[in-house]
Amino acid sequence: MADELELDVEEPKKSKLVLIIAIAGVVLLLGGGAAWFFLGADDGDSAKESEKVDLSKLPIHYLTLVPEFVVNFGPGSRVRYLQVDIQVATRDEDALKTIATYNPVIRNDILVLLSGLSFEELSKEAGKLTLQKKILNTINKVVVSAGQTAPAAKAKAKDAGNEEAEDDVIKGPIENIYFTSFIMQ
Secondary structure, eight states, X not given: OHHHHHHHHHHHHHHHHHHHHHHHHHHHHXXXXXXXXXXXXXXXXXXXXXXXXXXXXXXXXXXXXXXEEEEEXXXXXXXXXXXXXXXXXXXXXXXXXXXXXXXXXXXXXXXXXXXXXXXXXXXXXXXXXXXXXXXXXXXXXXXXHTTOSOHHHHHHHHHHTTOOOTTOOOOSSEEEXXXXXXXXX
């Protein structure tokens, strides 16, 4: 009988151990489920938010448009041609890929723009700054129309029609362009 009493005493200890393990398992499952619900289960908004990266915090990248741009000035000008090296500055790597893809379109639009200028316009600093804005707008128009992010720029480009005001800068992923060489001969 002493053996029976000892067995009866040991069985509640084992059942308490099993009960404690079962409760711990349920708590872990509930904790995991709650963590999944609060952290992992969403309607996709946080995924979209994580895709939107603050571009101003990213490093700036420069792309040189090669070869340089060479255009002739019209007859009667003191100089015969213009040679310009242009670098594009952006923080958006996708914009660089778009520029590489649409390089022929961008080069064509810039050459058309350059060939319509005169020596008198470009001999002054204001003329060079105006040209810089026009080239920036030209590149941003191509990049934005190719599907880059900048819905406001798309709307602005549509509203502006064929000609935009010289002072307006189309907002897009391209921050600025730089003349690294500007030769008039």
